[in-house]
Amino acid sequence: MTISQLSVFLENKTGYLNQVLAVLAKYNINIIALTVADTSDYGILRAIVSDPDKALEVLRAEQFSVRIHDILSIEMDAAPGTMSRILDLFTAADICIEYVYAFSFGSKSILILRTDNREKSVAVIKANHLKSISEADLR
């Protein structure tokens, strides 16, 4: 039902994102998806990686602020209108989306989302037989 997402606190400094990426590269950790939410002072890097536990360990060792959160993930058909139909299900259940991003992995299209009500969201996923994805599916 969920996937492990890394959240890294990023100060708004030139080259800071590179420093995070360099650590991941050094330990041979693959980035599967990545998005940055930003404000004028700082941002949060959110990433799906090949080995989240290892990433957490090595980033912490390099003094970054990092945590792992379990986030809802849904596999979609790679066809026009699929994402819209899925989000309609959440809207119908009066669930608010806080953030969302999507990526392709091989032939799969994957939707990552955080909502304001996790329990209701899980119920929607189950009731509609949506397919969840976990890290294991991405190796």
Next chain:
Amino acid sequence: MNDESRLKRQEARGIKKSTRLLTKESSVAFNDNHTRTKERLIWNKKIECMKSKDMRALQSERLVELVQRVYNNVPFYRKRMNDHGVKPSDIHSIDDIVKLPFTYKNDLRDNYPFNLFAVPMKEIVRVHASSGTTGKPTTVGYTKADIDNWKEVVARCLTMAGIGKDDIMQISYGYGLFTGGLGVHYGAEAVGCSVIPISGGNTRRQLQLMSDFGSTVLACTPSYALHLADALSESGYSLDDMKLRTGVFGAEPWTENMRLELEKKWGIRAHDIYGLSEIMGPGVANDCILHSGLHVHEDHFFPEIVHPDTKEPMSDGSEGELVFTTLTKEGIPLLRYNTRDLSTLNHEPCLCGRTSVRMKKITGRSDDMLIIRGVNLFPSQIEHVLLELGETSAHYMLYVDRDNNLDTLELKVELDESQLTDTIRDLQNLSRKIEHALNSAIGLHVKVTLVEPKTITRSEGKAVRVVDNRKK
């Protein structure tokens, strides 16, 4: 700068001889924007021009009475004096003041709110408060006689600055718990000014009323006076719309250069009114039109300079910590209160005719207290709030800046990893929560910026918590 060179400079600036003082008569006739003839320039000639010998006799009499009074009425002082091995019977004259123990701001905090008061609450007619060192305010109380004395010393200050009944005074110090507004207010009424108690803030309105009412005197912090000057043109006004001729600025340390800048920008005379709520509020000292030091009202507030480390008394001209004993105060008398302001004293009589001791404009402090828009701020207050919230690390750096002549504060604080979530909103809520907590604790807006853990420089020895970028 000495008086002679000042007079020369005045001459060079084209100030007519008639605008200068006639020392023999202890009074001055001067022409400003308005035609003014002989005007009262010394409010209380008997006291302000008293012979040194007579002043010391008066101070001695008052000190002996004060020490007995606090020893009998304030348990804190009885204990402090006993611990120090001094009794009221050891104090015979003002020279014995050095035998007395010092009082510090912490003592006011420890006795919060009213334990240092020397009279029952029914005698107290007013309470003021300023921010303390760790969250609790410093509280002071005034009896009716204290309020009268306060009015008297402010009246002396304003008269010294050439302010009188022909003036319209715009008081832009904050009114309320802060002593600035109400403190100047009563003295201004006493000298007969038409008082506009506009209080602080709202720049446009300040300028509008200044123009519409024809204010001749502005009383506020020097930084706010600069801010108002810079806001003139953008608010659609020019100096020609204003009748301002004098400024009475205080509540924060400012340099002689800033004084000259204010005089130039506004086309006014700028005076420095010194005070602190612990001692009275504004009106403890003020500079006369010669601007060669601030005349201390030493019949009420006896000043000493002590060495910042040894606390030994220092002679005239040596810079050290300024210490005051409130010779007449009834509500909350203070014995040898160490202000931690740095200054020097000068007992030479002034060419204006006054004999009162003069203190040099405050140049700095011996502790880490900051004065932000007239509000006292200790870095420890910030730390206290952060520790109380417990949602960030206690590692922080405070950046003080001056934007458009107004002080700004930015707090950089290290994020605690446990507070990191995957949404920006949670972090913004955290910053906002800290901003609110700081605002209610210190009464100032602080912009809070979260930074990466372990990025704020750790200093060896005494921690550096403040970067003050305001121009000196």
